Amino acid sequence: MFPTNNGNANHSFNNISGSSTPTPSTGFTIGDGSWELRVFITDLLMERVLRVKSDLHIGGVMLRLVEELDDVAMDWSDHALWWPEKNSWLTHTRSTLDQCGVTASAELEFTPMHKILRVQLPDLREMDFKVDFSMKTFNTVVDLCKQMGIRHPEELSFCKPITADDLKYNYAERQLKKQQQAKVPNGQLPPDTNTFVANKSISSNKSHNVSNGSLERSTHSAGTPSGTWRHPNSSMNSSLDQSFTKTVNVANADSLDASDKLNASLSNSLLSPEGARAKLPRPKSLLEKARMNVGWLDSSLSIMEQGVKEGHTLMLRFKFYAFYDLNPKYDAARINLIYNQARYQILNEEIDCTEEEMLMFAALQYQIKLQAKQPQTKQQMSADDDIERALNDLQVSLEGGNHITPNIPTSSDILHVPELKGFIKFMKPRRFTLRSFKEQYFVCRDLRLSYYRNNEEVDPVEVIDLPSCVATPDVHISTGRFGIRLEVPSAQHGVTEYLLRFSDTTMTHFQAEVRGIQAFLSLQQPRAPAVMSPEQHLADINVEEFVSPRFSRKIRGKGGWCAGAPSEPLGSTRILEAHGNFKDLGLMEAKLQFIRCWQALPDFGVTLFLVKHMGHKKEELLGVAFNRIMKMDLATSDHLKTIRYNTIKAWNVNWGTKHMMIQTESESLTFSCLTAECKVVHEFIGGYIFLSMRTKDANQTLDDELFHKLTGGWA
Structure with missing residues (x-):
């Protein structure tokens, strides 16, 4: 039985149940196994009905369709067949309709593979790009990063926007509720691996309906022109708006000059989008932090297979916290985007830090803001600079450790086996018992930590194998707490916890690691602030701009306003004191220092x-x-x-x-x-x-x- 034909069809058949009759336009014979296939052309908002056989391959369907549209002067090379009901692309052109499961009840779309996608970058600016909706998400991100001039795109991925309301429920609970509500086929969610916000934060287009010879099709506006920059801050300066638009308006132009201009605009984020920051969800517990990772797209599926349509918004974020080969010579835009992602993680309390660390990050942000307004001298890196940098990287990899500040001197005797030893306060915390710290003699050598009752004993009380441990800093400068928490796994007892407390920050040996830790701690000590007028203080420092809401309230609660300067808040003074550590850093050095300090936090990258x-x-x-x-x-x-x-x-x-x-x-x-x-x-x-x-x-x-x-x- 053949599907009935509607008034829009280009073919008419009479008495199809009798003798075999050739069709006037295709030459097919009724009763020879052919059937009608409906294809909607999205560019023309019209439908075509083709008479096909099941052994016709996908490429042949598109060829037949283009031949019927020979009166339309268009380039169809970027078009492909999309199957809305199955939520999949028919990109394997050599596969037949039968192999793809396409039958007479299917309604396909002939649509461009490259469409406009609005992308929110880590600095919260939004840009429109023309990307391939038919490729796997990973490959789409790779092409987008190539367009922006960003190296190592494997570190980034797309994420669907989420709101504070999305942090109240688990993904599994929402999915069960949606499955119970989706009782009819039109109400079902598309079959992808991440449908958390497909029907909420991202609107979907209506499917086309053919009835009584009329065709209705709703279209989705693509927003601003391709490649233009749209900032969410409504109070944005008009001159900056025009300059940015002019810079990235050619983002999708097929030229190296356009890519260079776009990369240059991404190297600095001049504006502070407070409106966009307010929309970012701020997790208040570990559970809500876990719920924030629901929006990541499946890298093995295309973005269109995951509910994303033309003109929708996706967030481009660094997904994997393993930044490879950060080179200021080539990665100015990449470093700026990493810095901004780290900045908003700290401001939105997605990662925990102490009050001293928050002030350190605030001071670095303030220095970056000051340097962004100053002309930067472009340092020319010679071949000798590259060689010196490679040697430094090799030295760090051989000695271990992660430098917080560059050019830290280390011991040249690589044959010397480093050793730490001395008396340390020690405790094994246990539940339902009152335990206190007691002093033991510790020796750390060859990745083994041994402790003795005193420095004269030969046999240790216990030996801890450090490579299998998890070490977490337990430092709070204002209270004078300098410690390390060790979590030691074992097959018999699971995880055993050890608390080590030091009298101060002084340590010996392990030059690279120790100097790196000491440098990180010294950055949290207040220094003499840079000499500035009170007017500059009031104009440049807004405490809420540089610290998270929790610490903003805490800092203001410690004394309120300065007695000597009633017009200047105490929080500004403390930021200025911390700024003394970074007042000599340039723009790029300050961003790199911010990233290093972010990486030094205990919860970084988890x-x-x-x-x-x-x-x-x-x-x-x-x-x-x-x-x-x-x-x-x-x-x-x-x-x-x-x-x-x-x-x-x-x-x-x-x-x-x-x-x-x-x-x-x-x-x-x-x-x-x-x-x-x-x-x-x-x-x-x-x-x-x-x-x-x-x-x-x-x-x-x-x-x-x-x-x-x-x-x-x-x-």
């Missing part, structure tokens, strides 16, 4: 998920970092178990039960994720393993096939 392990009723946090996975307590964030990537043998997803399995050398973990799809966790693990395989020799070639192999999972 992406949280709420999971439930198979066979357990208690929910736990799962933290994914660049080199390890951590089972964490939901109430206290204490580490219960640490799994390093070099011990993982396999990881995959059971799509039927929505469970993820991580197999190590000693055990296997099986869990379901409550705050995101298990595929998101899988992709983080595979992505970090992929990033760890990057080398200097191969950094110019991006192996996207290997990335999809490590992150795609098994269906």
Whole structure:
């Protein structure tokens, strides 16, 4: 039985149940297995009906369609077939309709693959780009970064916008509720791995309806012209607006000059979009921090397969916190975007820091703001500079550690085995018991930490193997607390916690690491502020602009207004005191210093998920970092178990039960994720393993096939 023809069809058939009759336009014979295929041309807002057979390949369908549109002067090379009902592209042109499952009931769309996408960058500016909606999300991000002149695009990905209301519920709860509400086919969500905000933050276009010979089709406005810059701050200076628009208006032009202009505009963020910052969700608990990671798109699917339509907004963010080869000579835009993402993480309290650290970050922001208004001398890096930088990188990799400030002198005797020893206050905290610190004699050598009752004993009380430990700083300068929390895993006792307390910041040996730690702590000590007039203070310093709301209230609560300067708040004075450490830094140096201090925070780079392990009723946090996975307590964030990537043998997803399995050398973990799809966790693990395989020799070639192999999972 053939589908009935409507008034818009180009073919008419009479008495189709009798003898075989050739059609006037295609030459097909009724009864020979052919059928009608409806295709909607989105550019022309019109429908065509083709008579096809099941063995016709996709490329042949598009060729037939273009031949029928020979009276329309258009370039159809960027068009492809989209199947809305199945939410998929028919890009395999050699596959037949039968192989793709296309039948007479299908309604396809003939639409451009490149469409306008509004992208919110890490500095919160929004730009419109023309991107490929048919490619996998990972490849779309790679092409977009190439357009912007940003190296190492594998560190970034797209994320759907979320609001503060989205942090109140788990992903699994919302999905169950939506499935119960979606009782009719038109109300069902598209089959993608992240439908959390598909029907809320992103509006969807209506499908076309053909009835009584009339065609109705709603279109979505693409917003501002392609490549123009639109800032969310409504009070933006008009001259800056015009300059930015002029700079990036050619963002999608096919020329190197346009890419260079766009890259230059991304190197500095001159405006402070307070309106956009107010819309960012601010998590208030560990659970809400875990819920923030629900919006990541699946890198193995196209953005259109994940509910994104033309003109919609996606956030471009650094997803993997393993920044490779940050070079001021080539990465001015990349460094600026990393700085802004770090800045808003701190301001929105997505990452914890102490009051002294917050003031240090505020002072760095203030210095960056001052330097952005000054003309910067462009330093020419010669071949000698590149060689010196490569030697410094080699020295750091051999000695270990992460320098906070450049040019820190280190010992030249590489044959010397460093050793730390001395008396340290020590405690093993245990529940339901009152324990206090007691002094023990510690010796740290060859990645082993041994402690004795006194410095004359030969046999240690206990030896701790440091490579398997998780060390967390426990430092609070204002109260004089300088400590380290060690979490030591063992097969018999799980995780044992050790607290070490030092009398001050003085340490010896381990020159590179110790000097780096001392430099980080010294940056939190107040210095003499730069000499400025009170008018400059009032004009430039707005405490709420540089610190998070919690610390803003806390700082203002410590004494209110300065007695000597009633018009100047105390918070401004403390920021100026901290600014004395950075008043000599240039713009790029200040941004890099901000990034280094951000990386030195204990919680840096830990992406949280709420999971439930198979066979357990208690929910736990799962933290994914660049080199390890951590089972964490939901109430206290204490580490219960640490799994390093070099011990993982396999990881995959059971799509039927929505469970993820991580197999190590000693055990296997099986869990379901409550705050995101298990595929998101899988992709983080595979992505970090992929990033760890990057080398200097191969950094110019991006192996996207290997990335999809490590992150795609098994269906």
